[in-house]
Amino acid sequence: MSTFGESHGGAVGVVLDGAPPGIPLVEGDIQRELNRRKPGQSAVTTPRKESDEVHLLSGVFEGKTTGTPILMILYNEDARPEAYDEIKDLFRPGHADFTYEKKYGNRDYRGSGRASGRETAGRVAAGAVAKKMLAGLGIEVTAYTLRAAGIGCETIDLSVIEKNPMRAADLAAAAEMERRVVALGKKGDSTGGLIECRIQWLPAGLGEPVFDKFEADLGKGVLSLGGIKGVEFGAGFGCVDMLGSEHNDNMGKEGFLTNNAGGTLGGITTGETVLFRAAVKPTSSIETPQRTINLRGEEKTIVTEGRHDPCLCPRMVPVVEAMAALVSVDHLLRLGAMRYLTDPES
Numbered sequence: 260m261s262t263f264g265e266s267h268g269g270a271v272g273v274v275l276d277g278a279p280p281g282i283p284l285v286e287g288d289i290q291r292e293l294n295r296r297k298p299g300q301s302a303v304t305t306p307r308k309e310s311d312e313v314h315l316l317s318g319v320f321e322g323k324t325t326g327t328p329i330l331m332i333l334y335n336e337d338a339r340p341e342a343y344d345e346i347k348d349l350f351r352p353g354h355a356d357f358t359y360e361k362k363y364g365n366r367d368y369r370g371s372g373r374a375s376g377r378e379t380a381g382r383v384a385a386g387a388v389a390k391k392m393l394a395g396l397g398i399e400v401t402a403y404t405l406r407a408a409g410i411g412c413e414t415i416d417l418s419v420i421e422k423n424p425m426r427a428a429d430l431a432a433a434a435e436m437e438r439r440v441v442a443l444g445k446k447g448d449s450t451g452g453l454i455e456c457r458i459q460w461l462p463a464g465l466g467e468p469v470f471d472k473f474e475a476d477l478g479k480g481v482l483s484l485g486g487i488k489g490v491e492f493g494a495g496f497g498c499v500d501m502l503g504s505e506h507n508d509n510m511g512k513e514g515f516l517t518n519n520a521g522g523t524l525g526g527i528t529t530g531e532t533v534l535f536r537a538a539v540k541p542t543s544s545i546e547t548p549q550r551t552i553n554l555r556g557e558e559k560t561i562v563t564e565g566r567h568d569p570c571l572c573p574r575m576v577p578v579v580e581a582m583a584a585l586v587s588v589d590h591l592l593r594l595g596a597m598r599y600l601t602d603p604e605s
Contacts, residue, residue: 260385260585265367266375267340272332273381277592278318278388280326282395289313289331292387295577296380298566301424303440303573307566308337313384324388331384335377340369342565348553349561353543355485360554376485376571379578386581389588398587399459402579403428404572405536407452408439426576428455436570444569447546447562452572454537454579458522458587463530465590472526473590474535480582481537486571489538493521528590537579539571 264271290313297311298304311333318329347368350357355374359366366372390400403420404427405412412429419430425440427433436452443450466473478490498506498519508524508531509516515531522533544567551561568574 260382262378262381262385264335264378264381265372266335266370266377267338267343268335268367268369268372270332270334271377271380272330273385275318275329275331275385275388278324278326278329278392279592280324282324282388282392283322284315284319284324284329284388284391285322286313286315288391289315289384289387292383292390292577292581293333293380295421296383296574298568298574300573303424303437303444303568303570305566305568309333310336311380329385329388331381333380333384338369339565343369346561346563348555349559350551350553351543351561351563352549352551353540370565374485376568376574379484379575379581382484382585383577383581386577386584389584390580392588392591393584396591397460400456400580400584400587401459402426402454402456402576402583404433404436404576405453405455407436407570407572408443408450410436410439411453420576424573425570426573440570449542449545449567449569451541452539452570454539454572454575456535456537456579456583458533458583461522461528461530461533461587462591462594463528465587465594466523466525466527467590467593468526472523473528473533473586474521474523475526476589477533477535477583477586480586481535481579484537484575484578484582486540486542486575487537488540490535492523492533492535494519495521495536533583535583537575539575542568542571 261274293311298307298309314332316330318325318327401417404425410432412427412432415428420426420428423433425433425436474492481487481490506519508520518531522531544563546562548560548562551559553559
């Protein structure tokens with residue numbers, strides 16, 4: 260997968276290579292996922308208006324993939340690059356302005372350019388293809404907001420995720436999350452949260468020993484998303500306070516009795532649900548005055564005005580799902596190739 264485009268440029272999109280031929284795929288399959296990520300959905304997301312209409316330009320013929328690279332593009336419709344003219348020489352706290360300047364010396368300051376969250380639209384489009392492949396195998400990827408603005412889900416009900424603007428798995432908690440997020444946005448501030456994701460019905464045996472462990476690749480994929488500051492699997496960091504007798508997943512005739520490992524052992528899937536959580540930082544763009552420096556190193560005060568999400572979690576949910584789906588398909592293809600090479604008749 261290679262994404263391209265900038266937040267306030269002409270378009271964003273993705274080139275997806277390696278998708279097998281013959282997979283039924285139409286633009287509607289991709290648009291459904293993009294509609295979950297697009298801006299302007301509710302009071303807890305940016306008011307920027309983008310239809311995010313996908314254009315499928317290659318790799319599909321007569322409703323099926325051809326096996327050649329799939330190119331998908333989304334044209335920007337509500338870009339406002341002039342909103343950044345007054346702060347183009349300032350480094351916004353929390354953003355990649357400073358590091359991009361140090362690395363390239365020539366950065367697109369309009370809405371973070373390549374470092375913008377808008378880059379994830381291409382990932383979601385690619386993930387839609389992967390999810391279509393997984394669905395054909397009965398594999399499901401489901402993410403949801405587990406915690407935001409200091410409010411955590413008390414129960415987990417996957418049926419309510421798309422019935423609240425926070426995409427939380429608990430309607431009561433979602434209402435309180437929404438109230439706090441909206442209040443913070445009105446104050447010119449933002450908040451972080453925690454996204455939990457489940458990959459269900461994966462077969463055992465996915466993942467490579469040592470360097471390409473399933474959770475290592477999944478961790479890299481999720482950590483490559485802007486705004487993600489940590490990933491944990493199963494019991495996660497809670498394992499530091501557990502005994503071995505508590506953390507080990509005992510087995511019975513029906514399989515594993517617990518899932519503290521999060522669905523992998525030795526970097527290879529066990530057949531249990533792969534369960535992980537991703538820590539989402541507070542949105543960097545806030546209207547609260549902050550201290551910074553300009554290109555000449557002079558100290559300044561900055562206020563980042565514009566259209567920004569007070570909490571990234573609701574729109575990050577489909578992005579996390581996309582990365583989980585892409586990594587899962589990668590490893591399914593690798594396992595299938597290995598089994599074919601060792602036993603072509605299988």
